[in-house]
Amino acid sequence: MWTWFYRLASPPHVYRTAAALTPWFYAVAAVLIGYGLVDGLVFAPRDYQQGDAFRIIYVHAPSAWLSLFAYTTMAVAGAIALIWRIKVGYAVAAAAAPIGASFTLSALVTGSLWGRPMWGTYWAWDPRLTSELILLFLYFGVISLRQAFEDPARGDRAAALLGVVGVVNVPIVHFSVTWWNSLHQGGTVMRLGKPEMPGSMLWPLLAMLAGFMFFFGAVLCMRVRGEVLNRERQSTWVREAVKS
Amino acid sequence: MNVGAFRAMRLILHRELSLSFRRPDQLLQPLVFFLIVTTLFPLALSPEMSLLRDMAPGVLWVAALLSSLLSIDALFKGDADDGTLEQLALSGQSLSVIVIAKTIAHWLVSGAALVVMSPLVATALGIPVDAFATMMFSLALGTLTLSWLGAIGAGLTVGLRRGSVLLSLIVLPLAMPLLIFGASATDRAIGGESPAGALYFLASLCVFTSSLAPLAASAALRITLE
Numbered sequence: 001m002w003t004w005f006y007r008l009a010s011p012p013h014v015y016r017t018a019a020a021l022t023p024w025f026y027a028v029a030a031v032l033i034g035y036g037l038v039d040g041l042v043f044a045p046r047d048y049q050q051g052d053a054f055r056i057i058y059v060h061a062p063s064a065w066l067s068l069f070a071y072t073t074m075a076v077a078g079a080i081a082l083i084w085r086i087k088v089g090y091a092v093a094a095a096a097a098p099i100g101a102s103f104t105l106s107a108l109v110t111g112s113l114w115g116r117p118m119w120g121t122y123w124a125w126d127p128r129l130t131s132e133l134i135l136l137f138l139y140f141g142v143i144s145l146r147q148a149f150e151d152p153a154r155g156d157r158a159a160a161l162l163g164v165v166g167v168v169n170v171p172i173v174h175f176s177v178t179w180w181n182s183l184h185q186g187g188t189v190m191r192l193g194k195p196e197m198p199g200s201m202l203w204p205l206l207a208m209l210a211g212f213m214f215f216f217g218a219v220l221c222m223r224v225r226g227e228v229l230n231r232e233r234q235s236t237w238v239r240e241a242v243k244s
Numbered sequence: 245m246n247v248g249a250f251r252a253m254r255l256i257l258h259r260e261l262s263l264s265f266r267r268p269d270q271l272l273q274p275l276v277f278f279l280i281v282t283t284l285f286p287l288a289l290s291p292e293m294s295l296l297r298d299m300a301p302g303v304l305w306v307a308a309l310l311s312s313l314l315s316i317d318a319l320f321k322g323d324a325d326d327g328t329l330e331q332l333a334l335s336g337q338s339l340s341v342i343v344i345a346k347t348i349a350h351w352l353v354s355g356a357a358l359v360v361m362s363p364l365v366a367t368a369l370g371i372p373v374d375a376f377a378t379m380m381f382s383l384a385l386g387t388l389t390l391s392w393l394g395a396i397g398a399g400l401t402v403g404l405r406r407g408s409v410l411l412s413l414i415v416l417p418l419a420m421p422l423l424i425f426g427a428s429a430t431d432r433a434i435g436g437e438s439p440a441g442a443l444y445f446l447a448s449l450c451v452f453t454s455s456l457a458p459l460a461a462s463a464a465l466r467i468t469l470e
Binding site: 082130134137138140141144145148149154157158161162164165166168169172 | 396400401403404406407410413414416417418420421460463464467468470
């Protein structure tokens with residue numbers, strides 16, 4: 001079973017699988033995001049309190065969710081690579097970090113644009129906002145630690161370890177709304193029982209969420225291919241793959 | 245020579261402490277830095293006592309954070325440069341033992357000294373004497389946690405030539421919960437409220453890092469030593 005697992009995680013196999021998956025991920029993401037944007041921005045009813053301004057949730061919430069999801073992906077890939085010495089894990093972790101940082105930045109920017117009409121300010125030192133900002137700094141730390149080493153293999157291992165250590169921040173960001181009395185509104189979708197949102201608003205949001213996940217998958221696949229090619233550039237299969 | 249883990253820890257602790265007491269200037273630098281940083285705030289903001297008292301917990305904690313970061317950079321550096329660290333790693337003792345001893349030694353000469361000195365700064369910033377016990381206790385817990393977090397960062401950056409800025413970039417985000425709860429404990433004590441909640445949180449962070457940080461830091465050292 002282990003040999004099968006290692007063959008599955010071998011660089012050429014991952015390279016080909018990622019190449020095969022990318023167009024499918026893009027197609028599904030385009031359909032879901034397309035539906036979510038049209039339904040969310042045009043057909044969903046106006047919020048009785050926030051008016052049309054609430055519609056930025058269709059970009060904001062999926063970005064924030066993906067910022068945590070990408071971090072977890074990076075940490076899990078790094079942990080797998082550290083524990084079982086599967087080199088592809090480092091490639092996945094290295095590929096996920098900049099995407100996650102971009103989602104974090106996007107969540108912060110859309111959030112502050114949303115905060116201006118709702119709270120009257122672009123930025124408030126609120127636990128949710130602050131912990132999301134810390135998440136961005138953590139991403140920066142991981143990315144620059146990887147680049148600081150002259151030996152890329154060492155940089156990979158050090159960055160993977162830092163990613164695993166920083167995972168303690170993920171629950172802090174996720175639960176900060178519940179733990180502290182916050183300006184930021186509480187979670188409305190991910191709760192047991194009935195969500196606090198009518199279906200006409202909820203469905204486009206869920207579609208956007210799933211669409212963002214597929215978009216993340218597609219970009220991750222492309223970046224992983226790049227990382228694998230760069231790491232394996234001395235091997236014969238890369239030369240053949242590039243030639244053909 | 246086969247030495248038990250506790251004896252090894254005691255030997256390293258003794259070595260570290262005597263090494264730092266033979267270089268008193270390096271011992272004093274972080275403390276003087278702590279004093280200077282706290283002096284900057286009244287100069288930059290306002291010397292008015294009522295304003296200073298409101299800011300005092302935050303000022304104390306930021307200064308403690310920075311001065312702890314300043315000295316943690318050297319935690320493994322000297323030993324890594326002259327090869328001692330490799331010898332220690334080859335000694336057959338678990339790396340965690342070495343990390344624990346070195347980190348506790350670092351805390352004794354930086355964190356604990358800072359705690360002892362903090363009433364001086366606190367008086368200057370107008371913190372009432374009633375709050376001193378809470379402030380010192382929270383600082384003691386906080387600086388120990390910081391030393392553990394710093395040990396992870398120092399382990400990750402020890403092989404790098406310009407590692408100190410990167411070290412801050414790595415450690416500061418991890419230390420932010422500490423800053424929030426530490427400053428709020430002191431703040432509550434000044435306001436006459438019970439600081440128990442924040443202190444419990446600090447204590448749990450301290451226990452959490454004390455148990456897991458040695459493992460993480462020794463894994464980091466193993467990566468950089470290879």
